[in-house]
Amino acid sequence: MSLDAIPIHVIDSPPPEAGLTGNAPPLLHELAEQVRRLLDSGETSAIDLGALPLTPADLDWLRTGLGAGEIAVTLNANGESTLSETASPGIWWVTHRNEKGVVTAEFIEVAFVPELVKAHPQDVKIGLERLELLISDLS
Amino acid sequence: MEGPLIDTLVRQGVSRRTFMKYCATLASMMALPPSAGLAMAEAMASARRPSVIWLPFQECTGCTESITRSHSPTLEGMIFDVISLDYQETLMAAAGFQAEEARHQAMKENAGKYLLIVDGSIPLGQDGVFSCTAGRTNLETLKEAAAGAAAIVAMGSCASFGGIPRANPNPTGAVSVSDIIKDKPIVNIPGCPPIPTVMTGVLAHYLTFGKLPELDGKGRPKAFYGETIHDRCYRRPFYDQGKFAKTFDDEGARQGWCLFELGCKGPVTYNACATVKWNGGTSWPVESGHGCLGCSEPDFWDAGGFYKALSMPADPLKIAATAAVVGAAVGVGVSFANRAKKASAKSAHETTTLADLEK
Numbered sequence: 001m002s003l004d005a006i007p008i009h010v011i012d013s014p015p016p017e018a019g020l021t022g023n024a025p026p027l028l029h030e031l032a033e034q035v036r037r038l039l040d041s042g043e044t045s046a047i048d049l050g051a052l053p054l055t056p057a058d059l060d061w062l063r064t065g066l067g068a069g070e071i072a073v074t075l076n077a078n079g080e081s082t083l084s085e086t087a088s089p090g091i092w093w094v095t096h097r098n099e100k101g102v103v104t105a106e107f108i109e110v111a112f113v114p115e116l117v118k119a120h121p122q123d124v125k126i127g128l129e130r131l132e133l134l135i136s137d138l139s
Numbered sequence: 140m141e142g143p144l145i146d147t148l149v150r151q152g153v154s155r156r157t158f159m160k161y162c163a164t165l166a167s168m169m170a171l172p173p174s175a176g177l178a179m180a181e182a183m184a185s186a187r188r189p190s191v192i193w194l195p196f197q198e199c200t201g202c203t204e205s206i207t208r209s210h211s212p213t214l215e216g217m218i219f220d221v222i223s224l225d226y227q228e229t230l231m232a233a234a235g236f237q238a239e240e241a242r243h244q245a246m247k248e249n250a251g252k253y254l255l256i257v258d259g260s261i262p263l264g265q266d267g268v269f270s271c272t273a274g275r276t277n278l279e280t281l282k283e284a285a286a287g288a289a290a291i292v293a294m295g296s297c298a299s300f301g302g303i304p305r306a307n308p309n310p311t312g313a314v315s316v317s318d319i320i321k322d323k324p325i326v327n328i329p330g331c332p333p334i335p336t337v338m339t340g341v342l343a344h345y346l347t348f349g350k351l352p353e354l355d356g357k358g359r360p361k362a363f364y365g366e367t368i369h370d371r372c373y374r375r376p377f378y379d380q381g382k383f384a385k386t387f388d389d390e391g392a393r394q395g396w397c398l399f400e401l402g403c404k405g406p407v408t409y410n411a412c413a414t415v416k417w418n419g420g421t422s423w424p425v426e427s428g429h430g431c432l433g434c435s436e437p438d439f440w441d442a443g444g445f446y447k448a449l450s451m452p453a454d455p456l457k458i459a460a461t462a463a464v465v466g467a468a469v470g471v472g473v474s475f476a477n478r479a480k481k482a483s484a485k486s487a488h489e490t491t492t493l494a495d496l497e498k
Binding site for chain 2: 045046047048050075077078081096098100102104105107109115116120122123
């Protein structure tokens, strides 16, 4: 059961005012630096949004500013995770959710491809075994 | 069931990406840099199952309940499953001599390497007769098991600080693990009960880095006990604005204002409830409308009443002393009046007020 199912609602909830703390804009400078590092040395980096004092309004501001790119990856593993490229290629907005859809962690990753998307050689090997089994069944 | 952890997980249908995601989330929760998630995934995937011996002493089994009911089948639960839990009186199938034999064997085979988990306090009064297993006092058992342990995890407030058994007047002479064991690394995971995620987080850290995480002055992992409930509370802005609920059913309570005046111990309690939450991230005490009891702090039971605001004098002994100076008769009179009021409220089924709930 989700919390929304409990019929208690806040009366006269405060208006969705700005709520901006000014903590989001400096992150853009940090991201720019990280993208430069990615181009120079291929070094990947990430910003843990959960560890920063950002209000929902700050996150919205950041999300809108970074925009949406061409690729969005959905990972179904113990709940849904989305890895979406922003309008700046190389910057990914990563949201992890649990089985109930609650956000458990949120990152901005700077990488050509996020590590989570790549297949692990060992898993590829297992996949190949499966494929070979499939082929051997044909004959 | 030997071999790297990841193999065991894969056999249980947990994919590598699920595991990586879990590690990323865990690293975030432990306030480790994002890169640590990946390091954690790599190290933990290849980690061997550590032998764990769990000794329950003067406890209520609440800590065990908390861990084992951590919304299975979560990864927390599974990781807990894949450790080699060689002795746990409540969970193990073996009993009597067989159980004791299993413990001795695990201690012998993994000497110097096993992780010892203790929940419950240790009674020292009357030579420790208040709590015995297999005819031996908890003190003896603890000393014996601690000798060969790589590290000790004190699970829950009782093992960490003495907890409720140690509450005034402490009839059994209960003490914490760190009061007895001085020569082993000990990590305190207080809480009544502690949050399951914190337990797995510490275990994950131990498997990844081969040592216990960084601890604070009270032996608690800083990653989870680094900040107060109050500092991470979503109701904190109301505190800053001076908006307080005065009773549990007033307008302020309905608006979700700060519970400070209703006795919330959030400002002096270090724990991760506000961020990690309970029941699989569903909610936590303050979100449910009740102040924090401060259960992860030493002697929380004797902190002067769950419904007294922190700004009120906390120590009942000090209050009594002041009353004695001002006029003992007044203090006694009030206490009698309260007791009478409580009794009459009970018989007349009146609404119990906040004052009735206090001592």
